[in-house]
Amino acid sequence: MYFRTRIFAISILTVSAVLAxxxxxxxxxxxxxxxxxxxxxxxxxxxRIMPSRLQKKLDANNSPSNLSISSDTQLSGSRLIDDLVDKLRVSSPGQLMIFVESSESGILTTSEGTNVQDIISPLNWVSADLSEPTNKTTPLCQFAFFEHQQNQWRASLFQASHTQSFIAVDVAATTSQLRSTLRAALIVVIPFSLLLSILGAWFIAATTIRPIKRLHKSMDMVTEKDLSHRLPEHKEDKEFKMLIDAYNTMLDRLEDSFQQISRFTADAAHELKTPLTVLRGKLEQAVLSENPSQLDLNAILDEVGHLSAITRKLLLLSQADSGSMALHFEPINITGLLDELTDDMELLSDELVLDCSIERALMTKGDSVLLKQLLNNLLVNVMRYSLHDKGVTIQARQNESAIEVLISNVCFPMSNEIRSKLFERFYRGEPEHTQGKSGSGLGLSLAREIARAHGGDLTLEPSVKEVVTMRLLLPIVK
Incomplete structure (x- = not known):
């Protein structure tokens, strides 16, 4: 079912229910x-149908204040019935019951074909007076509701002194004219109301669908080659503004992801192209050479190692992106790892000045291979891009429920724009910083992904332009 049809049907049903x-x-x-x-x-x-003598006495003395006493002449027989039929708005005498009785004269008037006395006796009467009568001679009008011959009747009993008069009427007969009037009105009102509800439902559906149509049209314009289209905000309702904002935000994320994938693919192709070109050149040289024994196996082995390292890093990054990086948890002594790596750094460079402050027995659980690669990537980055004579500071301590490692080194001045790109894949900084140094630009991004896979993080701390400070947090898992 279309959304427009659903809104239309709900509107029609709602109006119909309200009308009913x-x-x-x-x-x-x-x-x-x-x-x-x-x-x-x-x-x-x-x-009014009380005997004339009693009627005059009631008019003079005991007329209840809430009754309107008629001054009509006393009627009798068929004239009385016809008069009541007319005044009570019934169609036939059979829809009336009359009974007048006096203790002195007995039954004065009664309806034919019905034993009215048997009907009167079991009825539950309700007084019409607002106050209780003060004495037995005060006239009293009472009402009752009963069923007779499968019809509902309404009755009135008027009692005064030793006389009582009873009138009952078929309720359906008295309300037939009202029903006819209402039926005639509904014949006009219902179609008109349904017409208005149809027009209103159509207007509501069209108004509601309009922003959705614009959103659908905008979505159709989005392709994998063009993610720049955004849905503009007009004077929409708050709910649709939230939907439009969510849609535009989604497009922003998709566009960033596509651009990142595009850059990643181009950079990966560039990084892989260089060692492959070197390998191809070496092999072609060996093929064309008269003496194949002159093949530079060491150079080929170095390039194969470079290719293997790039491939391994790309595989780990791909696993991190998909959330499927396999971790083999075991107890890890971070203090021992840092001591081992810093000793290697001092052996590799005589000029490097290290200032280490590492707490003892810093233990956690994690993948020993990946954590060693993480710390090695950080320290290799320091070895390549720091000014050795300015010194490198390494601090490691337990900070509440985490192990905190701070690695700080002095380098050439680095702008905020460059700092914001340090964790991007294949980004190696400006030429004045690299100065021909080898590398793939994957070390820091891989180190951060490994830290996050262990529930920690790797961040760049604010500092002056000449100093780079990396902050590594690893949770202590017992």
Whole structure:
């Protein structure tokens, strides 16, 4: 199902449900008001059909304040029935019940074909007066609701002195005209309401879909060769602004990833091209030479080693990117590793001045091969790019639940732009810093990935332009 269709259907159902509830509540309220008016009319008609002598006495002395006493002439027989049919708005005498009784004269009037006395006796009467009568001679009008011949009836009983009058009417008969009126109104209201709801649902659906269409159109414009397109923000609702922001942020990340992959591929091809070219040249020279024994095996072996190192680093970086770097955890003595590597550094360079402050018994758990490669990459980087006579500072200590290693060296002034790229793959700095030194530009990026794979991190600390300080954190795993 289309989203537009779903919104359209929900809007139609909502309007229909609201319309049904409004009609139901309105009809209930109308019926209550109609029944209240019917009770008042029944009470008035029950008092009006009292015998003339008693009627005059009630008019003069004991007329209840909440009843409207009619001044009509006393009627009898068929004229009385016709008059009640007209005033109570029923269609036939069969929808009325009348009973008038006097203790002196007995039954004065009663409906034919129905034993009204048997109906009156079991009814539960409710007084219409707001206050209790003060004495037995005060007239009392009462109401009751009952079922007769599967129809609902409303009745009024008026009692005064030794006389009582009873009138009952079929509720369906009195409300038939109201029902007809409501039915005629609904024939006009319901189609008109449905038409308005359809138009409103269409407008809501079209308004809601518009930002989604723009987003879809923008997505169609994005290809692997063009990730620069962004969805502009108009006067959208907050929810759609959040969606647009998330979409643009996603494109930013995708574009950065594609650019990084592109640079990585180009740099990898460049780095691999050099040793392969050297190898090819050496082999071609040996093939063309009259004396193949003059093949420079040491140079070829060096280039093969260079290729193997680059390949191994690329494989580890690929595993780190996919989160599948295999780690073989075992207890590692970081103090021993640093002591071993610093001793090698002093042997390789007589000019290098080392200032070491390494705490004893710094133990953690990790992959011994990868952690040794991490520390070796950091120290080799120091050996290549530091000013040896200025000194190198190495500090290692336990900092709460982690081992902290700080390696600081003095180098040629380095701008913030260069510092921000030090961990990028294949980045080797500016020519004035490298000065023809060999390297692949993968050492620092691989060292950081190994640290993160162990739950730690490798960062560049803020310092002056002539100083580079690397901070390595490794968690202590017991």
């Amino acid at each position: 509830v409004v009609i139901t509540l309105s009809w209930s309220r109308i019926m209550k008001v109609e029944l209240d008016h019917l009770d008042a009319r029944l009470c008035m008609e029950a008092k």
